[in-house]
Amino acid sequence: MKIQYNNSPSGLPVTLTGFESINRYWDEKHDIYAAKILPGEFYVSVSGELITTVLGSCISACIRDRKTGIGGMNHFMLPTDIRRNPNSWNDTPVNMQTRYGNIAMERLINVILASGGKRSNLEIKLFGGGKVLQIDTDIGGKNISFVKQYLMTEGLKVAAEDVGGIYPRKVLYFPKSGRVRVKKLINEHNDTVKQREKKYIKSLDTSPIEGRIDLF
Amino acid sequence: MINILLVDDSVSMREMVSFTLNQAGHNITEAEDGVQALEIAQSNTFDLVITDINMPRMDGITLTAQLRGLDDFTFTPILILTTETSEPRKIEAKQAGATGWIEKPFDPDHLLATINKVI
Structure with a gap:
């Protein structure tokens, strides 16, 4: 991966190429530039920005290099509908859910490592995976199990976590210091979080979970 | 059955690819980066050879170029298996001597079909 820096418009801090579409702004309350990510997105800050998101059943891994302070956050859930893809791999270690989740984690880690991070310096914190959506399966629980299994296989330790439960969470991550603030949205009256997650589930269930293949 | 050298720094990715290849009866040797693979x-x-790109010590494109310098690997198919989607990197891989480019997440059936095409 070749890391390229973009000089951003409107006085926004420098960001990495590939993250131009992420919503970034000046956060008056915390007196810092912030990047807000949505389901399916991830962001790595090289400028000490705050990274924020709101999680329901989805999970976010906040990962940084302790020494450089470069770090980022992802926001994903595993695809739910395996019926659309009935094949002999569904009950194996290479089922669609595992393949998708694996890449959500690998993309984030790859950018941090390519930006000068070292695997041995990685600090990992986990959030989300709530039982928020009123559907039969515990999607949040599956997301938590997946991430923990993935990190164990990769030999990466979890430094802190706030996962599960029944409430959505707003997460504020400061990769430079590693500090995280989590606010449980106990009195959430609007259902924006649920609606966003349902839309995300639908997009996962209708778009292909497979990359391109090119033979030269 | 064929002998495959699988190079990836991610243990879980090596496990997934190895599982897929083992199901097809192939014999796998794993390496965790380009240096170990070489x-x-x-x-x-x-x-x-199936190799990731982003790895510590030596990346998959450098590995591909180095393998092409070895007599035993002049004509060996080399597939890149990566999370990258960048066209310039794809061109670099091609110029280094790669045979094909597969973006993760891979579909197990399509991975096996691609292998059958190139060997």
């Missing part, structure tokens, strides 16, 4: 390649031959 060491293995000095004293072993393979029918196919």
Whole structure:
């Protein structure tokens, strides 16, 4: 991966190429530039920005290099509908859910490592995976199990976590210091979080979970 | 059955790819980065190499170019298996001597079909 820096418009801090579409702004309350990510997105800050998101059943891994302070956050859930893809791999270690989740984690880690991070310096914190959506399966629980299994296989330790439960969470991550603030949205009256997650589930269930293949 | 050298720094990715290839009866040797792969390649031959790009010590494109310099790997198919989607990197891989480019997440059936096409 070749890391390229973009000089951003409107006085926004420098960001990495590939993250131009992420919503970034000046956060008056915390007196810092912030990047807000949505389901399916991830962001790595090289400028000490705050990274924020709101999680329901989805999970976010906040990962940084302790020494450089470069770090980022992802926001994903595993695809739910395996019926659309009935094949002999569904009950194996290479089922669609595992393949998708694996890449959500690998993309984030790859950018941090390519930006000068070292695997041995990685600090990992986990959030989300709530039982928020009123559907039969515990999607949040599956997301938590997946991430923990993935990190164990990769030999990466979890430094802190706030996962599960029944409430959505707003997460504020400061990769430079590693500090995280989590606010449980106990009195959430609007259902924006649920609606966003349902839309995300639908997009996962209708778009292909497979990359391109090119033979030269 | 063919002998495959699989190079990836992610343990879980190596496990997934190995599982897929084992199901098809192939024989897998794993390496965790380009340097280790090159060491293995000095004293072993393979029918196919599958390599990630972003790895510590030596990336997959450098590995591809180095393998092409070894007599035993001049014509060995080398497939890149990566999370990258960048066209310039794809061109670099091609110029380094790669045979094909597969973006993760891979579909197990399509991975096996691609292997059958190139060997």
